Amino acid sequence: YAQRLPMNQISTTLGIAYALNDTLTLSTSVLGQFSLANRFDNQFSLPSNQYYRLNFALTSYLAEGLYIEPSVAFGLNGMGSDVTFGLSLPYTFGR
Numbered sequence: 754y755a756q757r758l759p760m761n762q763i764s765t766t767l768g769i770a771y772a773l774n775d776t777l778t779l780s781t782s783v784l785g786q787f788s789l790a791n792r793f794d795n796q797f798s799l800p801s802n803q804y805y806r807l808n809f810a811l812t813s814y815l816a817e818g819l820y821i822e823p824s825v826a827f828g829l830n831g832m833g834s835d836v837t838f839g840l841s842l843p844y845t846f847g848r
Contacts, residue, residue: 757838761789762786762787762788762789763787763789764784764785764787765784765785765786765788766782766783766784766785767782767783767811768780768781768782768783769781769782770812775814776813777811777812777813778795778811778812778813778816779809779810779811779812780808780809780810780811780812781804781807781809781810782807782810783805783806783807783808784804784805784806784808785803785804785805785807786803786804786806787802787803787804788802788803796802798840800812803830804828804830804831805828805829805830806826806827806828806829806835807826807827807829808824808825808826809824809825809826810822810823810824810825811824812843818840818844818845818846819842819844820843820844820845821840821841821842822839822840822841822842822843823838823839823840824838824839824840824841825837825838825839826839
């Protein structure tokens with residue numbers, strides 16, 4: 754049983770948000786995750802790998818402090834199609 758340690762993984766995200774008006778924002782981000790090669794007890798090694806994901810989201814104001822944010826994310830590499838749909842309802846307390 755081999756487990757990849759967190760210290761052997763690097764993640765980075767780059768994104769931008771576009772405010773269309775006072776109540777609507779579009780955002781785009783790219784995530785990159787890199788795993789370094791690992792050797793275990795000089796018996797075997799796991800190869801390094803890379804994973805990239807493209808995210809799109811739309812944030813809209815619903816009520817005082819309440820927002821809705823549907824999103825879709827696409828895997829840009831790897832085996833098979835990778836699509837994730839999400840829905841968040843962020844709420845901010847007080848001002």
